Amino acid sequence: MHFHVPFLLALLINVAPSDANLLARSTETVLRAHKHAVKRSAGLARDLRLAFNGILVEQNKLGSSRVYCVSSPSDNGSTLTNGTSPNPSSPATFAPNPTSTGSKGSSSSTTSGAAPTGSSSASSPWKLSQNFQGNSFFNGWDFFTGADPTNGQVTYVDQGTAQSAGLVNINNAGNVIMRVETTPQVATTRKSVRITTSKTYTGGLVIMDSVHMPTGCGTWPAFWSNGPNWPAGGEIDIVEGVNDYTNNQATIHTNPGCTVPTTNSSVLAITGTLVGGTNCAAAQTGNQGCGVRAVQSNSFGSTFNNNGGGVYAMQWDNNGISVFFFPRNSIPSDVSSGKPQPNNWGQPMAHWPASGCDPFKFFYTHSAIFDTTLCGDWASSAWTGSGIPGQEQSCAQRTGVATCEEFIRNNGAAMNDAYWEVKSVKIYQTS
Ligand SMILES: *[C@@H]1O[C@H](CO)[C@@H](O)[C@H](O)[C@H]1NC(C)=O
Numbered sequence: 001m002h003f004h005v006p007f008l009l010a011l012l013i014n015v016a017p018s019d020a021n022l023l024a025r026s027t028e029t030v031l032r033a034h035k036h037a038v039k040r041s042a043g044l045a046r047d048l049r050l051a052f053n054g055i056l057v058e059q060n061k062l063g064s065s066r067v068y069c070v071s072s073p074s075d076n077g078s079t080l081t082n083g084t085s086p087n088p089s090s091p092a093t094f095a096p097n098p099t100s101t102g103s104k105g106s107s108s109s110t111t112s113g114a115a116p117t118g119s120s121s122a123s124s125p126w127k128l129s130q131n132f133q134g135n136s137f138f139n140g141w142d143f144f145t146g147a148d149p150t151n152g153q154v155t156y157v158d159q160g161t162a163q164s165a166g167l168v169n170i171n172n173a174g175n176v177i178m179r180v181e182t183t184p185q186v187a188t189t190r191k192s193v194r195i196t197t198s199k200t201y202t203g204g205l206v207i208m209d210s211v212h213m214p215t216g217c218g219t220w221p222a223f224w225s226n227g228p229n230w231p232a233g234g235e236i237d238i239v240e241g242v243n244d245y246t247n248n249q250a251t252i253h254t255n256p257g258c259t260v261p262t263t264n265s266s267v268l269a270i271t272g273t274l275v276g277g278t279n280c281a282a283a284q285t286g287n288q289g290c291g292v293r294a295v296q297s298n299s300f301g302s303t304f305n306n307n308g309g310g311v312y313a314m315q316w317d318n319n320g321i322s323v324f325f326f327p328r329n330s331i332p333s334d335v336s337s338g339k340p341q342p343n344n345w346g347q348p349m350a351h352w353p354a355s356g357c358d359p360f361k362f363f364y365t366h367s368a369i370f371d372t373t374l375c376g377d378w379a380s381s382a383w384t385g386s387g388i389p390g391q392e393q394s395c396a397q398r399t400g401v402a403t404c405e406e407f408i409r410n411n412g413a414a415m416n417d418a419y420w421e422v423k424s425v426k427i428y429q430t431s
């Protein structure tokens, strides 16, 4: 699917015929962003806004930034529930404690992950390389303090500021909290947190166990990774969505030459549904990426939270790249025991096979990243979207506020659920 600007604009027109202001703004934004991107990035349309089947999506990327993706079509069918999970418990106990990285102190920054092939033995081929949890969780992550590359209404703050502002802490359960500023009213941005692993990896198995993720109108959280010289080093979006969405979308973005061989989920042996294109090259598709939407309606947002969260696993080896999702009550015992055996997990929600995309040519030297932005390219453009799993009614309708930006400025209490509560991030490698 090749989308170009006039076609996108036509889609935009179809999407929001009743909101002339939004349309004008969107159109202007697209054109401005497109010109800007072309000028700034040698022809890469990094800021191009895309629209698929009535769901606006926007994409933007600059060097170290995130790229995101896409939306999707048809699957429907999750129930909207307000995110009523309790606030993360209790105050911070920051114990600076230097031992978070792993049982193997020496994992290099570019260990290559060879594929574990069909072992039926009880032992896992995967060795723990980096382990982030508990009081030492933040050791090994850098706090990003630049402007949000996706134009969100946040100010990313350093660790000291985040701690003193109560945006990060370890709760009584020993889980890390990363939240957005809930001050009732702000002039422009809200403080937020974006962290990146200092040590990189090439190939591996990344397992992230989360109890709660940010949710609600205006939010746009992600757990993802990217490599250097975007998109040359590739981008893997493991957990991502906006507003009240309840179904996760996993996406890859690459240099030209990486494709998905089919759109047929049965052939791909995945549980999810391809929602982007089959050409994953950012430069050739307006950065559409190859996105896959989960069918599980508890895989993202409020329904994920109400179910106690769950585990996401990203496997990157000679077979390609896969993303698995396990709701809280069906986490495999080999994951819990720290001896992961992906071969026993059944079908992943997403898989990008090596047959279409060399996993070590298009992806290398990744850092894992958590962030929560507000509004910005995707959440703002999806503000008036409806008929999306979890967002059957638009945020404009639900909040009675016309724009994401205005809502975020004036409704700090609505940000009470805009937090990550993470039990652990474990990065395994085969050697
Ligand atoms: C959901 O939350 C919104 C905004 O907080 C509120 O107005 C609405 O009444 C809630 N709906 C339900 C079913 O709780």
Ligand SMILES: *[C@@H]1O[C@H](CO)[C@@H](O)[C@H](O)[C@H]1NC(C)=O
Pocket (backbone or CB within 6 Å): 264, 265, 266, 267
């Ligand atoms: C997908 O592939 C399966 C298995 O080859 C086939 O039975 C099915 O008809 C295909 N579905 C579509 C929509 O082509």
Ligand SMILES: *[C@@H]1O[C@H](CO)[C@@H](O)[C@H](O)[C@H]1NC(C)=O
Pocket (backbone or CB within 6 Å): 073, 074, 076, 077, 387, 388, 392
């Ligand atoms: C999705 O569901 C909503 C209500 O649950 C419905 O109004 C909408 O038409 C559905 N969209 C699609 C594409 O089926």
